[in-house]
Amino acid sequence: MKLVIAVVAALLPPIASSHAATLTLAEAQRLAAERSRQLVAQDSAVSASREMAVAAGQLPDPALKLGINNLPVDGPDRYSITSDFMTMRQIGVMQEFTRGEKRQLRTERFEREAERTLAEKSATLATIQRDTALAWLDRYYAEAMAAVVSEQIKEARLEIEAAESAYRGGRGSQADVFAARSAVTMLEDRASEFGRRIRTARTALGRWVGVTAEAPLAGKPDTDTIRLDPRALDTQLAHHPQIAALARQSEIAATEARLAQANKKPDWSVEMMYSQRGSAFSNMVSVNVAIPLQWDQKNRQDRELAAKLAMADQAEAQREEALRAHIGEVRAQIQEWENGRERRARYERELVPLARARTQAALAAYRGGKANLADVLAARRNEIEARMQALQLEAETARLWAQVNFLLPVDISARRARDAENGATNFAREIR
16 A cells, blocks of 8 residues: 555656646757757857858968078177178068968858758757657656556455455455455556656656656647658758758868869968168168979879868768668658557557456446456456557657657747747647
């Protein structure tokens, strides 16, 4: 009895707190996104790439040059900077003039980096929403299964009383009493297991929403509809965040290839130098131009360009392969989800009602003296298993729904605003 009370107590928060704020799936996802530090980190990475895009488009910093040329080191003018007419104190500046095409390509490369990080952020958000939904559903169905077992325990205790009354009245055997008590003990053991599952599920949900995981859950979402159209997966999944991130990586590789092509044209450097000599001599100004000599383009610049083009081809091939694999995986998940819905409907429509009717018939026959307690207990076990299998199947189908429905991130705040204006949407049914 103490075990039953403990299990029921574990279920009290979602039952007794009917007036307290409930935790909807949408609210759990919103809290998980707000608490995520990974999203904050990716925002910082986007900001860093955009700052680097501006810096990459600028000319290199000029170089200040100071020096002394032709300083005597022996003789009567040793170490004098004014005696010899060739000795000069120099100050100058040198500037490298990077071609505008190269600077633009470097800017584009970091802009593509920022876009790739934004795509990765969308993928992270979708993962957070999916994993939060899975944790929410795990807790919901663990509590639903515990409720079924708790209900069956109450019924089984009534059967103990009936068996004991029949035994005292000489209409039953002591074996029936022991069988009824054994059935209750087995149900209490299952209740204990589901109590553990509930605590584990709350802990898993707490990883995403914090202490709010202790709040009672609202009704389950509508798991009979998904946001993807099975007939248009090729188009829809082309915009999946992970595929988009690979597309941005392909664009980065293509930009680097164009930059390697531009590097075949060397950049010039210009240097201006002012040389001061002794007071008896004239000062001088020098202008120098430096041009890299790409004397072996075949083995340097051309090789670099070939490598970048190969990397661009690699990135594009990886994107196409990932898209094909993703389409196949999602299509299989959708088919499994549809099959789960079909089987769940069969359980709800036929198997569970038949099991319940069998239990009621066996109980009526037992009370009328036309059946023994073993028949009632067998029918009760059959009903429990049917209901538990139906819930397990529903839970598995709901998990498939979450994995498919949250492949693309959902703007929770926007959807909540739309739901406030129009209560007829699917998401409104989800959060009721």
